[in-house]
Ligand SMILES: Nc1ncnc2c1ncn2[C@@H]1O[C@H](COP(=O)(O)OP(=O)(O)OP(=O)(O)O)[C@@H](O)[C@H]1O
């Protein structure tokens with residue numbers, strides 16, 4: 177375990193019945209680093225985020241955050257410690273306004289974080305602050321979900337497919353925001369299908385298939401890897 181690592185996964189297994197959604201996943205992530213996590217549908221990316229965030233308990237293996245073992249932590253405890261995530265399909269409180277959604281996140285926050293208006297500005301939703309969250313389109317809901325996670329002051333941010341559905345200029349803006357967060361010292365695990373987006377942000381990517389890591393390195397090297405091509409890029 178590197179002394180720099182903020183997050184360490186050691187041979188994590190997560191089963192649903194007899195099915196191993198995660199089959200011995202190990203990874204390390206440092207403060208300010210962006211690690212891309214890619215792989216075909218169903219390979220275990222979201223499950224990995226769910227385990228780190230404390231939504232699921234692993235069946236085997238260990239999880240460390242800032243040097244402490246957190247294998248059996250709860251969702252609330254992990255948020256209080258500084259772990260938060262965005263959802264592949266965000267579920268804001270639809271009948272509340274954008275700002276009210278952040279006020280609720282703030283209510284649960286135990287860590288210092290920027291003022292809510294600054295977070296709204298950061299994700300580009302200031303002009304929609306008084307709109308009902310349910311009236312936002314899906315990419316705006318994703319940005320609201322990012323602001324909600326940031327309202328708990330995370331130092332580990334798990335991002336589950338933020339880029340889906342964005343046009344090229346929106347993609348550039350979101351990439352800048354992710355880069356900014358990493359530069360501010362937040363460790364970021366970035367799950368994404370848009371490989372160009374990942375490539376613009378990090379050269380360190382893990383490719384998963386069937387609950388296992390099959391490759392770690394940069395995407396250009398991944399593209400030359402026969403197994404990665406067979407199960408993911410080739411398809
Ligand atoms: N709560 C659950 N109960 C049963 N099976 C589950 C559960 N959550 C995930 N799975 C299964 O675990 C496997 C991994 O799912 P996961 O959502 O982690 O994949 P993913 O890599 O995020 O896929 P995608 O790219 O489609 O989002 C899939 O076969 C999925 O059906």
Ligand SMILES: [Mg+2]
Pocket residue numbers: 221222223264
């Ligand atoms: Mg997923």
